Amino acid sequence: MVIRQPKYSKEEFARRGDEIYESRVRPQIDAGDATQGGSNDRRIVAIDIESEDFEIDENEIAACDRLESRRPNAQIWIVRIGSRYVRR
Template identity: 65%
Template structure:
């Protein structure tokens, strides 16, 4: 199994991923996909949407085996949440 090496600094990786999401992907995925994962190849702009990070990444890698993948959750600034949270009162 070949280990893929990052070709960009963390900052450049994040900048490219966010820029592609905002300029090319967001308008295509936002409606009807709230909370789903978007996996984006930061070099080609290709993307996949799924409930599962693994499924989205696997499909993207099947199309682009050398993809540099940035993951974002539709409608959120965070892919995951750590720690507790307060329940909303109804």
């Protein structure tokens, strides 16, 4: 098992993750909700902060696994749609 080390400070990691979520991911989620009549609230978004690639799933591990299958060296930031917290 390969152990990855973060390339960024905690602050930079969070800043980049939040910036990508707000500028790239959230507009796509909002547009999908509007056209499909559904809601993504409470689902998990796993974002690679280097490539800006992302996955959405109800399960955190499933989202991360799919993202890592495409981006083996992903630096993953996790967001819960509609919440400030991933877990309570």
